[in-house]
Amino acid sequence: MYKLLWQSDAALVVHKFAGVDFHNHQGEAGLFTAVKCGEGLDSLYPVHRLDKMTSGLVVMAKTAEANRQLCDQFASAQVEKFYLAVSAKKPAKKQGGIIGDMVSARRGAWRLTKTRDNPAKTAFFSTALIPGHRLFMVKPFTGRTHQIRVALKSVGAPILGDTLYGGAPADRAYLHAYELSFTLAGQRERFRALPETGELFDGDAFATALARLDPAALQWPRL
Numbered sequence: 522m523y524k525l526l527w528q529s530d531a532a533l534v535v536h537k538f539a540g541v542d543f544h545n546h547q548g549e550a551g552l553f554t555a556v557k558c559g560e561g562l563d564s565l566y567p568v569h570r571l572d573k574m575t576s577g578l579v580v581m582a583k584t585a586e587a588n589r590q591l592c593d594q595f596a597s598a599q600v601e602k603f604y605l606a607v608s609a610k611k612p613a614k615k616q617g618g619i620i621g622d623m624v625s626a627r628r629g630a631w632r633l634t635k636t637r638d639n640p641a642k643t644a645f646f647s648t649a650l651i652p653g654h655r656l657f658m659v660k661p662f663t664g665r666t667h668q669i670r671v672a673l674k675s676v677g678a679p680i681l682g683d684t685l686y687g688g689a690p691a692d693r694a695y696l697h698a699y700e701l702s703f704t705l706a707g708q709r710e711r712f713r714a715l716p717e718t719g720e721l722f723d724g725d726a727f728a729t730a731l732a733r734l735d736p737a738a739l740q741w742p743r744l
Contacts (some may be wrong), residue, residue, distance in 0.1 A: 522555050523579075526712060531587035531705055532568075532580055533560065536714045539576040539693050543567070556581060569595055572667065574683065577604070577698025578714050587705060594703055598662055601702045603736045604669055606657040607650060607695035607721050608678035608688070616646040618744045619672040623665050630685055631667045633675040641665040642744040643672040648733045651726050654681070658699075658734040662744050669696060681721070693719045700736055 524536040535556055537543075542551040544567075550558070557565040566588035568580050582588035594600045620640045621633040633641070642662035650656040655678065659669050667686075673679060674686040682691035697719075702711040716722035 523552055523559075524717075525556075525560065526578075526714065527710075528560075528583075529705070531584050532582050532591065534578060534580050534701070534710075534712050536717070537571055537576055537579050537698075539574060539697075539716075539718055542573050543570040543579075552579070553581070568592055569664070571698055572670075572696075574694035575604075575696045575698060576693075576716055576718070578701040578712055579698070580701060580703060590705060591703060595664060599704070601700070602661055602698065603700040604657075604659040604661070605695075605697045605699045605716065605722070605731075606659055606669065606673060607654055607681045607719075608657065608673060609654050609681050610678045612647060612655065612673070612676045612678035614676060615648075617644070618742050619643045619645070619675060620744060621675070623668070623671060628685065631665075631671050633671050641668045641672065643668060644742050644744060645673070646734055646739050647678075648730050650721065650730045654721065656727070656730040656734065658736060658739065660736070660741055691719075691721075695719060695721060697722065 522541050527534045544551040553567050566582040568591045620642050622636045623631045623641050626632045645657050645659045647655045647657045661668050670686050679686045679688040680696050681688050682694035697716040700713045
């Protein structure tokens with residue numbers, strides 16, 4: 522369900538596995554409950570969450586003060602996040618920004634609009650992975666529900682395995698929270714975690730493509 526990567530007296534970071542609900546669902550413990558019980562914690566705060574299909578980095582707070590600090594940083598876009606995604610469709614552009622309001626659609630989905638009253642902001646770069654597939658490095662500047670899934674769908678590149686948004690069926694949904702950084706007790710913390718499942722998140726082709734998409738080396742636009 523998860524792997525513990527780091528912890529302090531104030532917070533912890535785990536690698537959530539794909540297909541795991543964040544909250545309890547239909548009588549089964551979700552990630553949050555599993556971490557609280559598994560690590561023997563009396564108190565734990567869910568600072569942010571990942572969709573069930575998404576794997577990768579999650580930070581949780583152990584104290585109310587750490588929770589306040591981290592939630593404030595998420596709200597003010599001081600937390601830096603980078604995601605990996607794969608699509609079997611060619612995007613309308615290979616890199617750039619995606620900005621627009623998000624409104625609810627059918628079947629629990631969302632869609633992007635051309636208005637910008639309270640827009641979701643997403644930037645991405647992409648590179649060839651294997652014939653017919655591209656690897657994306659995505660940086661969300663806001664934190665809307667399904668934001669990355671909707672953003673890539675809007676440029677014609679739905680995430681592989683994300684059938685809700687038109688992605689082709691696959692062995693998993695190819696969205697992974699790859700890097701996460703935040704400040705706690707005056708110390709900047711930064712974490713990276715490679716995906717642990719997915720045929721296309723493995724092998725030489727993936728390693729070569731990922732090397733071309735190092736977040737620190739890319740010139741991210743200001744959205």
